[in-house]
Amino acid sequence: MNIYLVCNAGMSTSILVKKMQEAAEKKGLADTNIEAFSVEVLDERVDTADVVLLGPQIRHMVEDVKKVVGGKCPVDVIDMRDYGMIRGDKVLEKALKLSEG
Incomplete structure (x- = not known):
């Protein structure tokens, strides 16, 4: 899963990515990229994406991103609190739920 x-x-989210990767490892989701x-x-x-999450600072671009993703x-926006508190586990949960449809 991507x-x-x-x-x-792409800078401010790199810390969140690390926390999400740690949470994925704890859940046994080693194949999650x-x-x-x-x-x-x-x-x-976009062709390799399974879920696309936008940082809250660009939430105004969600419709444009949805058009790109087609x-x-x-596609969804990361919760501002989860983003600000760097809650990788919560953001990972959101991505997993979105991927389930």
Whole structure:
């Protein structure tokens, strides 16, 4: 499974990615790939995405991102509190629920 976190520069979400990876390992989900990158790169990566989560700072771009994704996978915005508190386990849970449909 590929979970992509999209933000302005890809920097601020890198810490969250690390926490999500730790949470995935604890759940025995070693095959889960979690990456962060800027929204400009999404069109190059969309074909391999299973879930796309936007950083709350670019929540205004959710409709544009959905157009880029074109229904290939779920798209949602990371909860501002979970993002701010770097709750990797909560964000991972959200991604897993979204992937289940």
